[in-house]
Amino acid sequence: MNKTVLLQDLHQKDYKETWDFQTDLLQEIVDTKISNRRNNLTEATKNHFLFVEHPHVYTLGKSGDLSNLLLNEAQLAEKGATFYKINRGGDITYHGPGQIVGYPILDLENFFTDIHKFLRLLEETIILTIAEYGIKGTRSEGETGVWLDIGTPFARKICAMGIRSSRWVTMHGFALNANVNLGYFDNIIPCGIRGKAVTSMEAELGKKVDIEEVKQKILKHFKALFEVDELLIEG
Template sequence: MNKEVEVQNLGKKDYKETWDYQEQLFQETLDLKIRNRRENANEPTQNYLLFVEHPHVYTLGKSGDVSHLLVSEEDLKKKNATFYKINRGGDITYHGPGQIVGYPILDLDNFFTDIHKYLRLLEEMVILTLAEYGLKAERSNGETGVWLDVGTPFARKICAMGVRASRWVTMHGFALNVNADLGYFDHIVPCGIQDKAVTSLHVELGKTEVNMQEIQEKLLKHFANLFEAELI
């Protein structure tokens, strides 16, 4: 079992370019697993964690409802935003500047073969990170992601999640609002959930801007501990 995870910081990168890159790494891992099985070999598979910040983009998961995008193609252009239907789980979400997006491309055979546990650990990574800023973040029953003030009229989502997995290899991941422009969420029904607000860390902390690099380092620390991974 290879518990090394190669961390790649892609900086600011177009959504489609990043999706294509994810697919490449994902397929290479799948191909190796299939070859290992066919040839009765044991060549170790690689694990990756990609960090990226996207330009304004809306993505719709395979089970999502396109009516949850509330603006026309023309309006999208005016807002310098793009739209993609993609192959992750979940409904519609927004990515943009001021958001830390993480794409773990892991062979869960190297860790544990349990997608439910995988999602819960990603949520826990974010919950522990936000706790370092004095925020009590938590899960909302039946709603993947990380929330604040769950069970109250003020419940709001701070981190969205949606993943794809095949033969225990994962792709897509999480999007944590750090310095996000929340106005862009007004143009969708986020994650298909009506009447729930979204928030961003800078709003919760009452700051103009939060250090993104600092957040990323904390996420990595908790990821390594929770997954018992060696980051390279």
């Protein structure tokens, strides 16, 4: 099993270009697995972790409801935002500047074959990261992601998650609201869940956070929780 993960920070990159790039990486891993099984080979499959910041974009998961987007095409253009219906799980979410998006493209057969565990460890990665800033994150039963003050009238989401997997290879991932403009969430019903607000690290702390520092903390916890042997910077 190959537990080395190749790390790339794509900085600010268009959503569709990044989606296509993820798809290519996933397909390369899947092709290796198919070739191994057909030809009785043991070539190691790769694992990737991408960081990226997207320009303003709304994305709707495969089971999502388009009515949760509260803007028409003209209004999207006015806000400088784009919209895509995509192949991850979950409903609608927003990505934009000041948000830390992470896409682990892992062959789970290198780690464990359990999608539920994969999502819980991703959540734990974020929970441990924001705890270092004094923010107490938690889970909400039946609602993937990381939340604050669940069980109170002030419940709010700080990190959205949605993934796709094929032959135990994952794509898509998490979006942690660091210094993001929360006003853009007013144009959707986030994750299709009414009556729960969205927050950010900046809003909770009353000051902007150092995004590069947060990324390093995410990687530290990701490496420990997933028992990664080595994170290699690529590109």
